[in-house]
Amino acid sequence: MQWGQIKTLFILSFLILDLFLLQQFLTKTDDTELEQLDENTSAAEQLSLENIDISDIPEEQPPMAFINGRRADFTEEDLKALEAMEGVDPQLDTQNPNSLYVKLKEPIPIGEEDDGEAIMAKAEDYVIYDDQYSYWGKNDEHDVILFFQKSNNSTIYFNESGLLMFLVENGEITGYYQTRLGDIEKESEKSELLQPVQAVYQLYDNGEISSEDKITDMIVGYHSQIQGDSNGIQVFAPTWKITVNNEDIHFVTATTEGRVVEVNENEFITKALQSAGIERTQDVNQAESVQEPESESAQETENNNE
Amino acid sequence: MNFETLKSIILFILIMLSLFLTVALWNYQPNHDRVEDDMGVNTDVGGLEQTMTDIIQPSNIVFHTSTGDYGFKKSQDEALFYQQMQNWTLYNFEPAKNGFPEGEVMSEVVFPTGLPIQTLSSIFTVSEEEQEIGLPAGNFKHIFFIMDESKESITEVRFVSKDGENAIRAQVQATDAFANLISQHQSLENKQALIKYENKNTRIFIPKNEVIMTDHFISVTPLEVEPLLHALFDDVSRVKKSKRSDGTTSFSDYDSEMIIAEDGKSMRLERALFGKGTFLNNYELISESMAMVNNHKGWTDDYYLFDLDTSNHQVSYRMDYDGYPVLSPSRLSEITVQYRQEELYRYKRPLYDIKKVYAQEEDERKIVLDSGESVLEVLENTPSINQEKIQDISIGYRLIPSNPGKQNIFYTLMPAWYVKQNGKWENISEKLETIPLTKGADQDAMGAN
Numbered sequence: 001m002q003w004g005q006i007k008t009l010f011i012l013s014f015l016i017l018d019l020f021l022l023q024q025f026l027t028k029t030d031d032t033e034l035e036q037l038d039e040n041t042s043a044a045e046q047l048s049l050e051n052i053d054i055s056d057i058p059e060e061q062p063p064m065a066f067i068n069g070r071r072a073d074f075t076e077e078d079l080k081a082l083e084a085m086e087g088v089d090p091q092l093d094t095q096n097p098n099s100l101y102v103k104l105k106e107p108i109p110i111g112e113e114d115d116g117e118a119i120m121a122k123a124e125d126y127v128i129y130d131d132q133y134s135y136w137g138k139n140d141e142h143d144v145i146l147f148f149q150k151s152n153n154s155t156i157y158f159n160e161s162g163l164l165m166f167l168v169e170n171g172e173i174t175g176y177y178q179t180r181l182g183d184i185e186k187e188s189e190k191s192e193l194l195q196p197v198q199a200v201y202q203l204y205d206n207g208e209i210s211s212e213d214k215i216t217d218m219i220v221g222y223h224s225q226i227q228g229d230s231n232g233i234q235v236f237a238p239t240w241k242i243t244v245n246n247e248d249i250h251f252v253t254a255t256t257e258g259r260v261v262e263v264n265e266n267e268f269i270t271k272a273l274q275s276a277g278i279e280r281t282q283d284v285n286q287a288e289s290v291q292e293p294e295s296e297s298a299q300e301t302e303n304n305n306e
Numbered sequence: 307m308n309f310e311t312l313k314s315i316i317l318f319i320l321i322m323l324s325l326f327l328t329v330a331l332w333n334y335q336p337n338h339d340r341v342e343d344d345m346g347v348n349t350d351v352g353g354l355e356q357t358m359t360d361i362i363q364p365s366n367i368v369f370h371t372s373t374g375d376y377g378f379k380k381s382q383d384e385a386l387f388y389q390q391m392q393n394w395t396l397y398n399f400e401p402a403k404n405g406f407p408e409g410e411v412m413s414e415v416v417f418p419t420g421l422p423i424q425t426l427s428s429i430f431t432v433s434e435e436e437q438e439i440g441l442p443a444g445n446f447k448h449i450f451f452i453m454d455e456s457k458e459s460i461t462e463v464r465f466v467s468k469d470g471e472n473a474i475r476a477q478v479q480a481t482d483a484f485a486n487l488i489s490q491h492q493s494l495e496n497k498q499a500l501i502k503y504e505n506k507n508t509r510i511f512i513p514k515n516e517v518i519m520t521d522h523f524i525s526v527t528p529l530e531v532e533p534l535l536h537a538l539f540d541d542v543s544r545v546k547k548s549k550r551s552d553g554t555t556s557f558s559d560y561d562s563e564m565i566i567a568e569d570g571k572s573m574r575l576e577r578a579l580f581g582k583g584t585f586l587n588n589y590e591l592i593s594e595s596m597a598m599v600n601n602h603k604g605w606t607d608d609y610y611l612f613d614l615d616t617s618n619h620q621v622s623y624r625m626d627y628d629g630y631p632v633l634s635p636s637r638l639s640e641i642t643v644q645y646r647q648e649e650l651y652r653y654k655r656p657l658y659d660i661k662k663v664y665a666q667e668e669d670e671r672k673i674v675l676d677s678g679e680s681v682l683e684v685l686e687n688t689p690s691i692n693q694e695k696i697q698d699i700s701i702g703y704r705l706i707p708s709n710p711g712k713q714n715i716f717y718t719l720m721p722a723w724y725v726k727q728n729g730k731w732e733n734i735s736e737k738l739e740t741i742p743l744t745k746g747a748d749q750d751a752m753g754a755n
Contacts, residue, residue: 007313014320021327028334066560068546187544206582225561225578232548237560253560255540259580 043201053214054200063190064238067151071161071230072182073097081128088126100178107172133164142269143168151184155221158263160272177276194258199240202252206260209244217243220254349537351529353606358428363610366416368511369491376497381629383496394480395431399441402475407450413487415449419614420468422588444472460484501678510699512678519721520670526658526715528570537602538575572637575653583647595621595643606659609641620644633702633724633731673721676738681723684738698726
């Protein structure tokens, strides 16, 4: 055979080989993209099999950065601003200026139907940084109204260092307890978030929701499981807040592994009241019930320092 | 340019393209877990990886002879003999009637804690058929090799739980097993007499007569924290460091916090609990915790499995020096791993590595420890000690810093008698009041096990 003919043959065979390789490569790239879509579809299928209504959940969530911050001290200016307000009696522990306990000289009556906006409208003249907190809800067991601090419009859920807690007595706000996170920093790199369907699936997988449930609201905020020392830096992970049937609220970390976070509102309030040093007659029972884990952790620290 | 040259060029391009595509196909990795699989990250804290065979060591080997109970004088001899035993093949497992065998000529291997029966295949050789059938359920702390001298054979191997309530028997298949055991029974010059202490929870053998030991001067080097952070946190770039009001240092992200003691010699990691799950069984507790520590090569000195607390889902590994456990303070001598459901909950460990023996052997002082007999007598006559609550009695070392209250690199390992009650090891040398060297030393606050 001629060299020229051999070359033609080679060109043909390599052409075929290249086409084959190219096709292989493209399928491989597609596969991985499809994988994620697949995961979403199968989770959605599973949920629809159980008749869990997910029609109201957001479709897709763009990447979001983790944030970190530490509890801020209330400064002289803060106090001046407070003192300039009429009708407040601020009590700041100078040893521990990172929490604020304010008594109102004139209690503010609130109505049964008042929502967060209405409550804040009535109370805003007595609160500093009032626009940095968003409404969480009323707790009748402890007679408090909870507001959580926001960062870039995302709420930092259940953090003792970013809390505005109104104390209610006989339907009137008599005072409040406030802590604030300062120096909130955003991580430079954004993280892929767990997609909404997957987050709901995690709830289902953990047995937190069952058939016929409806997801009525779903929004991303921040949460930290580690609250540590009151002056340490805390890291907050993007966290899904998922409302089921307009009543049950669940949290699922929006990190890629997506894990269900257990939050106990009553325990949280009891702890906050304790660290604020606020004693209320109706809390005596609860305070006793949390005594045990408290003393255990105290012992822990002791052990570490032996 | 003629047609042939053009063909050559096309051919060349095609070959290159095929090479390129092949390489691309091989190297294409989906970019899912970008951080965790980062191979360049150093998670090696500088220790070793261990297997279950290494980590499970007996606390005692007792030879029950017609003239009394004996044990090895030197721990090295004991370790050597135990190594021989590990080659013996066990078969024919079946449940047996409970209780400790008495009055027979037998050898007893005692472990520091009750072990799940599955660990047997790591300790001894268990025949493959036997493993396929599956071993009978249970746990054991004592292994008895019961011998019949007239038949020159080991009639039975019996595994008995801590309280004697659970027993399993098996046969041993090894040509030299009987000869080995009986020769140990007969050559008593490297042995010492032992005395038995028994209550309803435990069965202990301690040296009957005075024990001559030495103290040791050691220097330690701190472990690097960085590799540990990489091993224990998902994404180290996210971890924040802060000083706590009690002087400790905290590293935390959103679900884990690692606290390093003020002197930097120990740490405690705690993780938040997510969701629900089943609990690990005892065997999984050992294997999971070992894998976790192996993962960052965390066996920085000699550590042995020491305590398995089923109700708290907790495993402890104790530091060992020269054949004796270091029993206090716990935070400097114990690796503790606790699980909550299937997940790591707490991990406590010392953060140092014994670097070298600081002094020459001749500088070490001879320490004479009380006889076991007098220890038992003192325990009996000490009102603060409830006989029924005694879980263990042992000789162990206490780590004494050369410079109390300061950053230390020099320590003394001081031998002493210890008693374990309510899960805590207590130095009883003050109760014995015969060891002048530790006199006036501060009461040792021991951590919970």
